[in-house]
Amino acid sequence: MAESVCRSLRDGSLEGEHATALSISDTLYSPLGSHVFHHFLYSLVSNIAASKSQARALVLVAYRRSPSFYLDLLKSRGLDHFLFDKKVLVLDCYSDPLGWKDRLLKSAGVVQQSAKNPSSVFKDVKDVPKLLSLILELGQGLVGQGREKFAVAIDSVSDMLRHASLQLVASLLSNLRCHDNISCVFWLMHSDLHVPRVSAALEYISTMSANLEPIIPSVDGQRRGSENLFNIEQNSHRGKLHIHLKRRNGRVKMHCEEVHVEQVGIKISAVSSESAIVNQSLLPKVQFNLQLSEKERDDRAKVVLPFEHQGNGEAIQIYDGRRSLSEGQKDPHLKVPSSTWSTSTETSTGNGEIHYLRDSDDECPDSDEDPDDDLDI
Incomplete structure (x- = not known):
């Protein structure tokens, strides 16, 4: 399923649709979000370098790491560092996010050397509309003003939310998705640092x-320190990756895979049976039975329900109106009708009688009679 995510980022958006967007989230108990982010980043940059993706360039908004870190990261994976000049550009929001270093240097009278690309350094992360304009400017500078598209990656939305409101950050992501020159957007978020509505938005x-x-x-209730240390050690390099893919028809496809951190990158595979056994062994034991015992089933069968007709001990037979009652079941107070029928009116004896003959269920109407004549249409 992780390969499906890589293909979706590579293929981008269809004509007339918004850009593909991927949200990656982790927690303190599973701090592997940066490794997963780097995995998808490397996959997309590799496709961009090989001209296999819809996006022709990438703008990486760096809040958590410096641009040199990402340069060394991609170089260690075998990518050419000259790729940063033509295909990948890092918007530095890490070195001086609020512009304090620049102010201190100016107040001290220190002349700062001009950077190779000064426009890639952003010094006011609180100004989200200006950040959006700079991202679009840098991306269009890489691909030109034509119909070529570029991708956008944000390494930490949680750091953005430290300086801006949820409304501004959500508006920035929505505007990036709606832009015609953007192929895909993906970001990383630490969900346990925010209230649930932020993650949901x-x-x-x-x-x-x-x-x-x-x-x-x-x-809950795990107190032994050795078990806690073992869990922390296991969760520091292994985790479960739950992927949700929203389809165009409104359905959501879900899949779970296992992430294992290696010396170079990560390995994503199916969940092993060992993990399933460990999870089952850690389930707390309940204090009640989920099934009835033999004695409990017998006791339940003996319970007399007050609303149920109990009868007189004999089997209850329900008369359905089709078969005649036996002689022993006939009401002795009713007079048995004679077998000979007469059209003449007999003298009343004081006991009324009702004679009813059931019509045949499969009786067909006359051929010259319309069965719908009695309908008032």
Whole structure:
């Protein structure tokens, strides 16, 4: 399923649709979000370098890491560093996010050397509309003003929310998705740092979501320190990746895979049976039975319900009106009609009688009679 996410980021958006959006979230108990983000980042940059993706360039908005970190990361994966000049551009929101360093240098009279690309350094992360304009300007500078598209990656939306409101951040992501020159957008968020409505709002904007959970869930009441250390060690390099893909017909396809951190990158595979056994062993034991015992079933069968007709001990037979009652079941107070029928009126004896003959169920109407004549249409 992770390969499906990589293909969706590579293929981008269809004509007339908004850009593909991926939301990656992790927690303190499963801190592998950055590894998953780097995995999808490397996959997309590789496709861009090979001209296999819809996006021709990438703008990486760096809040959590410096631009040199991403340069070394992609170089360690075998990508050419000259790719940063033509296909990948990092918008630096990490070095001086609020412009304090620049002010201190100016107040001290220190002349700062001009950077190679000064427009890639952003010094006012609180100004979200200006950040949006700069992202679009840098992306269009890489692909030109034609119909070529570029991708946008944000390494930490949680850092954005430290300086801006949810409304501004959600508006920025929505505007990026709606732009004609953007192929795909993906970001990382630490969900346990925010209230649930923040995570729900950002997942609503996305078309795909990848949520990380610990491979060994924490159990309430677990007090032994050795078990906690073992769980922390296991969850630090292994985790479960729950992927949700929203289809165009409104349905959501869900899948769960296991993430394992290796020396270079991560490995995503199906959930192993060992993990399932460990999770079952950690389930708390309940204090009640889920099934009845043999004695309990017998006792339940003996209970007399007050609203149920109990009869007189004999089997209850329900008369359905089709077969005649036996002689022993006939009411002795009713007079048995004679077998000989007469059209003449007999003298009343004081006891009324009702004779009813059931019509045949499969009786067909006359051929010259319209069965719908009695309908008032």
